[in-house]
Amino acid sequence: MESNGPVTIAELIRKAREARGLSQTRLAKELATMSGRHTINRDLISHWERGAQVPRAETRQWLSVFFDLPRERFEEAAALSRRRMKTGNAVVAHNAPTKPGAVRRAQGTPELLPVLRSRVQAGVLAAVLLNPDRWFSLSELGETAGAALASVDKEVQLLETAGIVSGRTEGTMRLYHASHLGPGLAPLVQLLRLSYGVPQVIGEEFGSVRGACRLIVGGAWAQRFAGVPGPAPDSIDLVVVTELGRPADQDELNLAAGRAELRLKRPVRWHLSGIETDRTLTMPAHWDGEPIVEVRMVGPVGTVRGREDFAAGRAAILQLLESGQLTLTNGPDARSEPALELAEQHVIAAEQIATDAPQSAHLLLAEAGELIATGLLAQQGLRVDPTAHPNTAGNAVTAQFGHQYSHVVQLRERSTALHVPANRLSADEARISTGTVRALLVEARSRSSRLPLFDAKSDSTA
Missing domain, CATH: 1.10.260.40 (lambda repressor-like DNA-binding domains)
Incomplete structure (x- = not known):
């Protein structure tokens, strides 16, 4: 065999x-x-x-x-099967510890974040707090935490009593999501993002890099993730596996690494490895015998979409229409080009001042991102209501077209934080944001030419 x-x-x-x-x-x-x-x-x-x-x-x-x-x-x-059950979007693909006593038992203190009581608690908290807009069933939380439903249910009840998660019932199913994230939870969210959030951040930022087909993390973070005791990782070591004959775009890789570093607050060191089959995959020599973790890629949503992806995006738009945050429009307003042209001007201006005035450049880029989202909605005959939540446009296009558009919301929230005098933005961050918005603008222009008017009564895909 x-x-x-x-x-x-x-x-x-x-x-x-x-x-x-x-x-x-x-x-x-x-x-x-x-x-x-x-x-x-x-x-x-x-x-x-x-x-x-x-x-x-x-x-x-x-x-x-x-x-x-x-x-x-x-x-x-x-x-490998046990690890797949326990780790959600990431799996220990090689050299998973198998000997009794080599790692702490599954319910024991998690090595990635030892301040938490158990892996179950860590898994549940990471799922709900790092994805505050998503509702989870107990089964989904069990898969993420790698635990029996009874253990997850007990943990969720404690978190619900504490007001950290909220629940609602749909039919016979109970669903949970993060409660309002007040200032008291912000440090915990940051700790989770820096530890259990690594696969999500890496998968999101590198998932849309052209030519990349697999993402593999090694080094200290992979060891802690696999349960091997040791000090907290001070960097993330990543191998980006590329398709045979299709090299990854170096500029996109550098931008992805820069964005990941900003989110994870530590260096992301990436290496390339070409692959034809698993047999030809070459890992760094210093990883020999150590656990390595494969991360699920969160790529962009293409023009040809799966039924589930399309249904989720369509449902989000319908919900925004029903709540009045989006309205339907037509005629001359149903065009993306005016907004995209203005976004282009903002990006050009930001590029010119990014080194000397990075904060001003970032404010221009945040506005450009908002214009890109607004333009894509306009092309579909959709308009954001003036009284809608500030993140409405960004959330709408993210639901429709994939994670890369979540940068619209991230840019806006970062620009809001810059209004606090103590917050500062470096020239490097402005440079990364400039490249990100420039790439987003190119993608949006390509996509907008193929977008039809949104039909609230039809279930057909674009």
Whole structure:
């Protein structure tokens, strides 16, 4: 049975079974006879292959014997599966600790942020506080925290009592999200972003880099993430894997790293690695034998969108229309070019003064970002109501077109903070913001030419 790198226990069992030409029912009968465990049935095999359950150590031994595969492969696959269950958007892809005692147990103090009580608490807090606009089910929180629903439910109840999360009921499902984030929670949010927020930030900032196909983090952060004790990481070591024959854009990588550094408050050191298959992936030599973490990429939403992506974006626009924050328009107002032209002028002006007057440049860039969002909405016959929330345009285009447009809101919030005299902005930050808005403007111009008027009565995609 061929394999192009580490696989989960679900993938390993399925591929081994298919290589033997066995059905799930037949495999269950063979294993039950060999092991003497008559509780092994087709449903259990299905659970294994769907990743819903990891076979016990004794059963993995029988699987190794039955398929004539090394026991180590099943142990590595089991470790990878457990990590996939526990870490949400990131997974320990290689060298996950497997020996008893090598890491603290799953419910123990999290190495990434030892001030928290448990990994469950850390996972739940990171999910809700780093994504304050999103509602989570208990199952989703359980996947992120890597814990049983009972443990997650207990943690959520404590957080709800403390006023940190709020809940609502939809049908038979209970959903949770962050309560109003007052000043008392701001330091906790920052701590979570600097620790458990690394995969989210890296995935968002590097996910839209052209030519990048995988993101892998190593070094001290990956070790802490995998549960290996040690000091807090002072930098993030990242390998950006590129598609064969399609090199990543260096300028985009530098801008992504700069934005990530601003959000994570520490250096992000990136390296490139070309890849054809997992077998040819080359990691830095000093990572040998150490855990490395693969991060899910959060890329831009393309012109051809999946049903779920389209439905989410459309639902957001309909909700904004229903609440009166957006209104429908047509005729000469349904054009993006006036707003995009003005945004272009703002960017040019910001580029000219970024070195000598970075704060003034940033204010221009924040306005340019708002104009870009407004222009994309105008092209669809949508207009922001004057009484709407200041983030309405940015949130709307982010919901429609992907994470890269969340920079509109980030720029606006940063410019608001600059009104406080104690806050300062460096020339480097202004330079990064200039490149970000320039790239956003190019993308918006390309996209706007293909946007139809928004039809509130139709479910068809653009």
